Amino acid sequence: MNMKLVGGAALGLATMLVLSSCGSSTPETGGGDTAAGGGQVTLKMVAADYGDGPGKPNSGQKFWEGVVKEFEAANPTIKVDVQVINWNDIDKQVATMIQNGQVPDILQTGDYSGFVADQLLYKVDEVLSPEVSGDMLQKFADYGKVDGTAYGIPFVSSARALFYNKELFSKAGIAEPPKTWDELKAAAKKLKDSGVSQPFGLPLGQEEAQAESFLWMLGNGGGYKDAGGKWAINSPQNVETFTYLKGMVAEGLTTPNPGTKDRKTVWEDFGAGKVGMVNGGPMSIPIFDAAGLKDYGVAPIPGKAGPLDTTLGVMDWIMAFNKNGHAAEIKKFFDFFYTGTAAQKISDTYKLLPVTNGGIEKLSGDEKLKPFLDGLPNASFYPFQDPKWADLNPAIKQTIGGAVTEDPAKVLGDLQKTAEAS
């Protein structure tokens, strides 16, 4: 055997090993306090996708990768692993992760309250600097509290208003957007007569029936709960509200079979010029733009006797799990997110409203967002802090659409029973 060759090969192999080990150790030594501080920490983060899904230029994965890259450059000892999941699946997948003991460090989604009872979350003051939490809109921050202790950090928010198609309105001879239910019905009839197939877009299907319903309930002084905090889904006001809607549906003045229509479909129809008016938010603007609709207006949502002085506010949350004990690292990441450009960037990219005083100030020049920003301080929210809401919400999404085709009192009564069940 040729010993020379074997020797050479061995040398080559050894060199490769040395080189590769050098390569992998570089980032760790770059951190500085590797030996003392326990070395690299990897934060596992799960976030919802505000974009159009994987591969799209505005996908959540891309957005977070950008944020993380900047963060990691500033904090070389902390790595952040982001997994972006679409809105339909995120709650179920997170539940599966927790069930299997693979708890993330950071979660960004639509609700935090479900995690509090099982003591899974860090308190906000453990993971967020006082300067940052001090800048949050007080009303929003208050909704992050359970029994006086804050667990949820407001992430982004949105509000709703009435969008109307100006071209269809002028064709039907309607001078201005309706303010009351009577005006709304009259306008819908005129639209119908001028050939609009869906005068009012009414998505009461699974995607977000709880939002559309709530907007209508507010218009008659109703809501999911009464002023005393008791469930009041089948209150006389709400029954009256849905009876009014049922009349609209029966006359063909709305989306057909509203209980089966998702908001995305209806917004796309509005963008395509098939719908005269629809309730929407800043997040529907990109959908209308994509469909090519330009000539639309935004107005306060009509109520029974006059336009709403409140609107539905929806807040999304970010929260930190305590299982892996990474409070210090999470704090760095949260502070980075809220004080840097990231929070601003998410508002710009997805037309979501900020949750900090500073952020709202920065956006106040945006004409299209102004009606929504104005509505934020007086917004109404779902009763999501009530643990029952989590049980109730899927039932509302599935069945409340029946209230505009069947007996409103019965459908709402069944939901009330679900809410009151132990």
Added chain:
Amino acid sequence: MRRLRALEPLAWVGPAVLLIALVVIWPVIEMVRSSFLEISRVGVVRGYNGFDNYDKLFAEKDFADIMARSVIWVVAVVALTVLISLALAQLFNQRFPGRKLARWALIAPWAASVLMTAIVFRWMLDPEVGVINQIRLKLGLIDALGGADADQLGVAATAMPWLVFVAVFVSVPFTTYALLAGLATIPSDVYEAAKMDGASRLRTYWSITLPLLRPALTVAALINVMNVFNSFPIIWAMTHGQPGYSTATSTIFMFILKSSDIGESAAMSVVNFGMVLVITAVFLKISRWNRAVA
């Protein structure tokens, strides 16, 4: 040494047994166990709660309707699939020009993802722009697009037939090929003998083809029963089980429950699993699958 020899088969069968235990039996045990647990909505197990999940499930006011609908759904889809596939298999077993192309074309719905097929059909049925509604408008079957008349998926009475249609559409290719394979195994001398005896075509089909096709038919129908019972994407993509729960089957209900109560959802899975076992047992009993053809 000899004793060791006797253990040899175990070495061959062992991995397969282990695999089955791991991917089939263990999940079943886990499913049954979960159905007796109280699991918070966010996934934290809070301990055993006896039959509470089952009590809650059986008390759901839509439960009975959903179970009845599931059975009707399975029977309708499988019966139609088998009938259509029997005819198609017979056709494709003949020699005719372009047979190869036709056989390939039949694979298409099978090769496409079921979810994709369902979404395509939902789009075709869209009340504003769906191509099926455009055609209906041109034929004068509806007066205008966008209204309630054009919205067939919005009402259970018209949505259900469409769901069944799509389910049959995606099941037919596999079933036809299974039956086609069965037809190929029937020896031609039996047919020659029948011809000699002067049997009519119908008689030949009834007394020779069908009985000899029974093993293939049984397997094809059985696989369909289980598939259709557990079928999720078609209904979910086209109606979400709405309006209300009026187009939901037990599999859809299980998925909806999962977002409010995981334990109850697991109980629904166990009931579903039991239903499949019962339907399968009944089916095998009726079709006397393991008895030789007389």
